[in-house]
Amino acid sequence: MSDHDAYFEYLKGRSISGLFYRRLLLYPRLCRNIRGRALDVGCGLGDMLAYRPNTIGVDVNPRTVAFCQKRGLEVHLMTGSAIPFSEQSFDAAVLDNVLEHVADPVPLLTELRRILKPGGALLVGVPGERGYQSDADHKVFYDETKLVTVLRGARFACSRIFHVPWRSATLSRRMRQYCIYGVFVRS
Numbered sequence: 001m002s003d004h005d006a007y008f009e010y011l012k013g014r015s016i017s018g019l020f021y022r023r024l025l026l027y028p029r030l031c032r033n034i035r036g037r038a039l040d041v042g043c044g045l046g047d048m049l050a051y052r053p054n055t056i057g058v059d060v061n062p063r064t065v066a067f068c069q070k071r072g073l074e075v076h077l078m079t080g081s082a083i084p085f086s087e088q089s090f091d092a093a094v095l096d097n098v099l100e101h102v103a104d105p106v107p108l109l110t111e112l113r114r115i116l117k118p119g120g121a122l123l124v125g126v127p128g129e130r131g132y133q134s135d136a137d138h139k140v141f142y143d144e145t146k147l148v149t150v151l152r153g154a155r156f157a158c159s160r161i162f163h164v165p166w167r168s169a170t171l172s173r174r175m176r177q178y179c180i181y182g183v184f185v186r187s
Contacts, residue, residue, distance in 0.1 A: 008063035011044050021177065026164060027051045033123050033183045036091025039115065042098035046073045058083060081107035088117045096125040100132060103139045109154035116186040122156055125181045128172030147182050156184035
């Protein structure tokens, strides 16, 4: 089984309670931070795309792209860090549980700067300690400081940081779904 096939099967193993959590609690909270035409990078099975109108997806996994397209969602295959859209074509972008999978985030963040309009929002979510440890494909652990530093280095200004469900060192260590989110603005 290829890595793409294995990861696709892993994503399909999501629970019904996890789906309800995303649709009823997480996505409404995330969507308050993005406006206009948005790009979901690493869109997986397309749950965010199905939830939020005016959102397009990209993913490096051909299996997830085909799955989303069969669902009637607009999703494009991404090769490496190259995003297949023209400059300044989006008002917002989402990297939800993606950045930790990328050993060198600079090429991807450079591409996101390119496709975002000036003043566009980049919403980045990274897992807490338990979530980070639960996936062998995770390459870089981000705490708040590292997240802000890396995005600042890519010329994104931090607008706000929030935690889901709320800031808690205990939840970070014990809850797989615990995440740190940052809203960053393209200057």
